[in-house]
Amino acid sequence: MSLDRLIENIVKTQNPSAVGLDPRLEYVPEYIIRKKITKYGSTLKAAAKAILEFNKGIIDEIHDICPAVKPQAAYYEMYGPDGVKTLAKTIKYAQSKGMFVITDGKRNDIGATMEAYAAAHLGLTDVCGETCEAFGADALTVNGYLGTDGIAPLIAQCTKQDKGIFVLVKTSNKSSGELQDLILANGKTVYAAMGEMCEKWGELNVGKYGYSGVGAVVGATYPEQLEELRAAMPHTFFLIPGYGAQGGGAEGAAKGFDRNGLGAIVNSSRAVMCAYKKEEGCPETDYAKAARREVIRMKEDLLGCLQKIALE
């Protein structure tokens, strides 16, 4: 179990960012939607097919300069079983191009049920002796509210498959503090307690580069907490949402990195997917090229705040 493959991809591309594939149908260019609706009518299937084509176009354009994609399960589930099939195909396609895939599902449950989620999203499913892959991402975001019973089954599955997880610690949204910032009797915050649990869950699974397979989600919108948690969680790799549309900047996000420019990956979704809508005069058929330009812009923005990205 580790996030070593992700770290290697980051070093190779010299890019500490992930592209969130959260494709609301209104992000998809008209010409793609029209094609699918002509064929399948205004159905969930048409939407799912349009999104798959959209995703593949973006992956084709960015896979050589971006280490990872993070599809958000919700945007596939809203298109029903057909949408979920598009999620599975998107994961496979991105992996076939060498990208590390983080399914953002924020799954959580206990015991045998969490084993089922682990098999679904990271592992393998046995069907009467045949081993099948359901979704097969490289990492999964999870919610640790249920404690170790919800994490141990993932660790077991990830160890077999060299995969990883990211546990929500301090999320990027405005109301994240309602629960996460509450002060415990020992003076610590709830999010710090969750952070300590992450370090503990990961301690037996530290990879080659000093980070364990148990990562944490910490929002770019809270730079102080990022800095605090970076110091408190030396073996925990961070997935940092909230850059761009949500208001987090590169300087704040940089607080989540170590002195080698490692230890974190910053996610951007809408700004990349909808780059073609913001670029003046960009035809919608160039949506993927516009996405590539935004990936490069973001990478340079982040690199401007880091000294280097190197394994030592």
Added chain:
Amino acid sequence: MSLDRLIENIVKTQNPSAVGLDPRLEYVPEYIIRKKITKYGSTLKAAAKAILEFNKGIIDEIHDICPAVKPQAAYYEMYGPDGVKTLAKTIKYAQSKGMFVITDGKRNDIGATMEAYAAAHLGLTDVCGETCEAFGADALTVNGYLGTDGIAPLIAQCTKQDKGIFVLVKTSNKSSGELQDLILANGKTVYAAMGEMCEKWGELNVGKYGYSGVGAVVGATYPEQLEELRAAMPHTFFLIPGYGAQGGGAEGAAKGFDRNGLGAIVNSSRAVMCAYKKEEGCPETDYAKAARREVIRMKEDLLGCLQKIALE
């Protein structure tokens, strides 16, 4: 937004229990699996088809005596997109028989993403002007770790559709206390703080019977906390897991009910689905009839600890 339809089903059937449809393939009788594998090979599709037949058989036998089913998303996702299609079909089938369906997905996210989950599991999805239903359950379990930003989008969707949610408060598992029992600086526990948030989220959505559309998950394995939370959360309906296989008894679960025998529904999964394996001499073709007998046994067990089930 409310859980009124669930409450009415409970009163009608005089049964405060839900059957968890968490169908691991090993719970499904051999004769069903063999039939599907002969047709589709040892594939995820075969597994998904077998599970659908199994679920329909149980629903056919229990729908007149049981108010609700609670399919657990993990057990469908582990069979990939075909498994997820079985989830959608199971939900529709149970609803067509009059049952209230709680999708146990423990979903959580923020803003637009949570809106997508709400559309996926409780609401409707727009595809270029056509309104489509993705999964369309009657209620969804959710995790409130992200605060109001993760709950408000659900409330908006549930209000349009008269549906409900259940927020994890004190879960049934052994390690639930690692985070949930931590003591805050104000002397309260983390789970009590989450409970207060549930009451607040529900206050504008109290239904005809005094309970809001924002329910809470509280485990049968913690009777003291059930009693404490029942008193502290007068407008919050409880979904109580942990009865049976996990060690919770009827007497403990009864602490979650009000004096009219309302205010809670107790879930049982494995004991019902696998009843045929425990009954001596029960042929596997009678699995659904055995499930019915277990539903009746559980109902009587619970009723033995409640004075009555009545709307006043």
